[in-house]
Structure formats: C-alpha cells, structure tokens
Amino acid sequence: MRQMNEYFRTPYIGIWLFWRPALIINSPEIARRVLVKDSGSFRNRLVGSGDSDPIGSLNLFTINDPEWTNLRRRLTSTFTAAKLRVLQDYVRSKSKELVQRIQREQKSRIPLKSLFVDYTTDVIGTSAFGVACNATLTGKDPLRSVAEGFMTYSPVRGLGTCCVFFFPELVNIFRFKFFPNSATDYFRKIFKAAAAQREVSGTVGESKDLLDALLKLRKETVENNEGYSEDTILAQAAIFLFGGFDTSGSLLAFITYELAFHLDIQEKVYEEIIEAKRLHGCEDFTPEQLAEMTYFNCVIKEVLRKHTSMGWLDRVAKIDYQIDDKLTIKAGTPVYINSMGMHYNPDYFNDPGKFDPDRFLPENEKDIKPYTFMPFGEGPRTCIGQRFALMTVRYAIAYMMLNYKVQPFPNTPKPEDVIIEKRGMFYSPGEPICVEFVPRIS
Numbered sequence: 001m002r003q004m005n006e007y008f009r010t011p012y013i014g015i016w017l018f019w020r021p022a023l024i025i026n027s028p029e030i031a032r033r034v035l036v037k038d039s040g041s042f043r044n045r046l047v048g049s050g051d052s053d054p055i056g057s058l059n060l061f062t063i064n065d066p067e068w069t070n071l072r073r074r075l076t077s078t079f080t081a082a083k084l085r086v087l088q089d090y091v092r093s094k095s096k097e098l099v100q101r102i103q104r105e106q107k108s109r110i111p112l113k114s115l116f117v118d119y120t121t122d123v124i125g126t127s128a129f130g131v132a133c134n135a136t137l138t139g140k141d142p143l144r145s146v147a148e149g150f151m152t153y154s155p156v157r158g159l160g161t162c163c164v165f166f167f168p169e170l171v172n173i174f175r176f177k178f179f180p181n182s183a184t185d186y187f188r189k190i191f192k193a194a195a196a197q198r199e200v201s202g203t204v205g206e207s208k209d210l211l212d213a214l215l216k217l218r219k220e221t222v223e224n225n226e227g228y229s230e231d232t233i234l235a236q237a238a239i240f241l242f243g244g245f246d247t248s249g250s251l252l253a254f255i256t257y258e259l260a261f262h263l264d265i266q267e268k269v270y271e272e273i274i275e276a277k278r279l280h281g282c283e284d285f286t287p288e289q290l291a292e293m294t295y296f297n298c299v300i301k302e303v304l305r306k307h308t309s310m311g312w313l314d315r316v317a318k319i320d321y322q323i324d325d326k327l328t329i330k331a332g333t334p335v336y337i338n339s340m341g342m343h344y345n346p347d348y349f350n351d352p353g354k355f356d357p358d359r360f361l362p363e364n365e366k367d368i369k370p371y372t373f374m375p376f377g378e379g380p381r382t383c384i385g386q387r388f389a390l391m392t393v394r395y396a397i398a399y400m401m402l403n404y405k406v407q408p409f410p411n412t413p414k415p416e417d418v419i420i421e422k423r424g425m426f427y428s429p430g431e432p433i434c435v436e437f438v439p440r441i442s
C-alpha cells in the first residue's frame, strides 16, 4: 500500500510503449492543462485504425484534427437535452421491458452484465441504426449478436485491439481492424435499409432519434458541398453503439451489485424514487425529474468513481510541450491521464475502497478537487454520449428499484472482490455477477 500511495503521489511517470516514450499523469493540475487549458496542443488520441477500416478510422473517437473539430461541432447538436427528450418514451418503454424480463427470469440467476447489455444494445442500437431491437425482452437479437462479438476475446482480436490503441502504425501492416468485418457488414446492411426507408417516407430532417440526426447531417453537408461519405456517417452510428453499450451495461451491473451489498443505501434510493412518484403523481418520470433526484445521482456518481469504465484518458502532444521545469515532452508523445488512479487516491477520496455516495452530496461535492473525478473525461474531447448514457441508466435503475429489492446471493464476491475483465480495454466484470431480485409489494 505504501508503494501504491507513492506511485499515486508522483505527478507523472514515464513509460515505454516498446520503442515509444509515453507519460502517465497523476497530477490533477497537469491533467487540467492537457485536457482543457492547453487542449489545442493535445487534440488527438493515439488510438487509430487503418485505411482498410473506414468505420474504425473515421469515427469520432479515433478521427484526428482537423476533421475531428468539424465532426464534433456538428455531432454535438445530436445530443442536446431537447433531442434526447424525444427519445424518452422509447427508453422508458425499454426500462419497463427490463422489469418484465426480470419478472420472467427472477427465479434463475441472471448475469447482470448480460442482462443490461441486452437493454443498452436495444436503446442505443435502435436510436443509432433505426432498427427495432428486441434483446431486452428475449436476450436475443441480430444487433445483440454483433455487440456480443465485440465482447468476445480471441488472441488475434486482442492483439488487434492492442495495436489499435497503442501501436496504430502496425494496424495497416497487419490489417487489424477496430470493428470486426462481420460487424461492419451488418452495420452497412441495416444502416442502408433504415436510411432508404426514411428517404422513402420523407422523414429525413425530422428528429426522432440519433439516426435521423445523422441523416440530417449527411443531407446538410451534401448541400454545403462538404459531403460526408456514407462510411463517415455509418462510422458515427457504429461508435455510438460501441462506445455506449458496454460502458453503460457495466455501469448498470455495478450499480445493481453495489446496491445489493448496501441495503441501507438501496432503501434511501428507493424512498427517494417513491417520493418523486408521489410528488409527480405517476411513475412516468421525465429525464429532468430523474436527474433531480439528489441521492439517486450520488449513487450513480459513486459507482462511476469506483468502477470507472475507461481508466485512462489519452491524448497525443501536437508540439514539444513543457510539463514543468524538469520535463519537456516531444511532439508525438502519448500522454495518459490516470483517471482511475485519481479516483482511488486517498488524498482526493478518503477511504477510496469504501462505497460512500455521500461524497457526492452537494455539501461535500464542492470539496472534491477539480480534475480528480473524470468518469466521462474532460475538455473538448469529453464523452459526447454522457447525457444519453445517464438518461439510459437512470430509467433502468428507477424502474428496477420501484419493482424489486436486490440482495446478494450467499457466498458471492463483494463488489471490490469481483474479478475484472483483463482482456478488454474497458473496466467491466470478468465473471458473471448476479443478485437476487425480490419483488416489492406496493
């Protein structure tokens, strides 16, 4: 532990990615400069895919400046509160299906990650690709199989992903891909069909979901003679799904698991939701009503702190950059902000292993040091789907809590002892985690 604390307290640490020097940043002050203040000198990520993989290389996560700035500006309007409000009925209905599924399968041990990925694939997949997905109710759907493909590891895919993230110059040589061919082919097929259907029905321009926003973007760029290729548009739908289903699914699984192990906290959440239902006269909450539930949202933040999906935030220095009096990094050096390390640094979060949502109560949250809590990243390249993810997660937990109490099965690991998936890039449970769903009698 002593060694660990010393590691956390060092402002930065140099490492080698084989032939390439890189820097891990533990200091919130340096993180602020890289992510926000001097973000113009750190626009790009190292991650990238090859020429033979347009969907992998043209999406918002992997694309570099100057293309990134233009694309991000245009896509930001896709995720405004007003646009997301249009999706609320759909997300609400999927959350209710989630409750039906739990009701049907509650006698068996339902692996939480898989259950919630069924739900997040439906919500994000349907919004981005415009196809009806039915995984929440049935556990099966063609798009769900594609998502499963992303989460299935093989040595070759592991090597490919490792190169995409850390050695992008090898990606072209070995023809690795960010998205497997089968996924790209399927995306192309359903995207084309859905786009054609909306063209025929004359609804392009109406804003019903993410697909509409993407099609509108394509139309506008064609009109302005800066037309994005079909692959560029498709790449955004693909990254919305890829960036969202696993991260949101893991978050839901860990929230449920933590609540099962902390019944007092669970009861407080339940009471708050019941009170909101009483206040608003029904349980068809709006996204704003869910966002206003103080304690409920403290719980979500505390799970995001303890079980953050992306443990680091990467950027590449565009110019030679002076970190401090002792160190100037060369242009091209990758920099990794150690967000998970900060979330577990006892200097910033007292007793960091403890599940304590009170840290995020308004009277305490104001004392959290800036740039030490960054589950969605920071600065211009922060997560574009944050609002959408939180809306999806809040609906699912609210309806689940209204209908079920969750408690641990005997002899199951505590949340901090759950094995974490070591072969993926995201932090996610590496073993099936399950809870007992006990119906609430209302």
Ligand code: HEM
Binding pocket: 060, 061, 062, 072, 124, 239, 240, 241, 243, 244, 245, 247, 248, 251, 309, 310, 313, 314, 374, 375, 376, 377, 378, 379, 380, 381, 382, 383, 384, 385, 386, 388, 389
């Ligand atoms: C709980 C769920 C989620 C978590 C924890 C999460 C976390 C993150 C993080 C940490 C980043 C990197 C930010 C940075 O480097 O500063 C990121 C980027 C991104 N996320 Fe999310 N994300 C989630 C859900 C989603 C969803 C639902 C979508 C889309 C619908 C999405 C789309 C993206 C995209 C496109 C980027 C790249 C943004 C850019 O480079 O401009 N994410 N996310």
